Amino acid sequence: MSLIFYSNNIEDTVWFQRRPRRVSQSDPSAPKYPCSNCQSVFSRKHNLQYHLKFECGQMPRFNCPYCTYRTRHSSNVRAHVRKIHPGLQVYVVDIAKCCKTEFIS
Numbered sequence: 364m365s366l367i368f369y370s371n372n373i374e375d376t377v378w379f380q381r382r383p384r385r386v387s388q389s390d391p392s393a394p395k396y397p398c399s400n401c402q403s404v405f406s407r408k409h410n411l412q413y414h415l416k417f418e419c420g421q422m423p424r425f426n427c428p429y430c431t432y433r434t435r436h437s438s439n440v441r442a443h444v445r446k447i448h449p450g451l452q453v454y455v456v457d458i459a460k461c462c463k464t465e466f467i468s
Contacts, residue, residue, distance in 0.1 A: 426456040 396411040397404045400419045405411040423433040425440045429448045434440055440455045 422458075424457060424459045426458055428454060428456050 393406060394408075395404050395406065396408050398411060398414060398419055400415075403411075403414060403419070405414065418435055421435070423435045425435065425437045426433050427440050427443055427448075429444065429451060432440065432443050432447075434443075437455045437457070441453055444451065444453045
């Protein structure tokens, strides 16, 4: 899995996440909802809509307060801080809200 981005300016960057396609283990006749921007395929329409609204083409909004690590999910930052920066306060910087979000560990 790799992040692909376009632009030299981080604020204008368009982010896409490339994932290898997996062969479905489920019913082949079940409906499939492919993303038109990337290679993701969803089994539920709601998941595709969420992906399009909050993930695909969006810049990762959660930052590590101690390094340049950035992700789309705050739980990934919390796990990163605990593993890479042990002993430091665990919190997430949400760039969409321009503030830090604290978590009690």
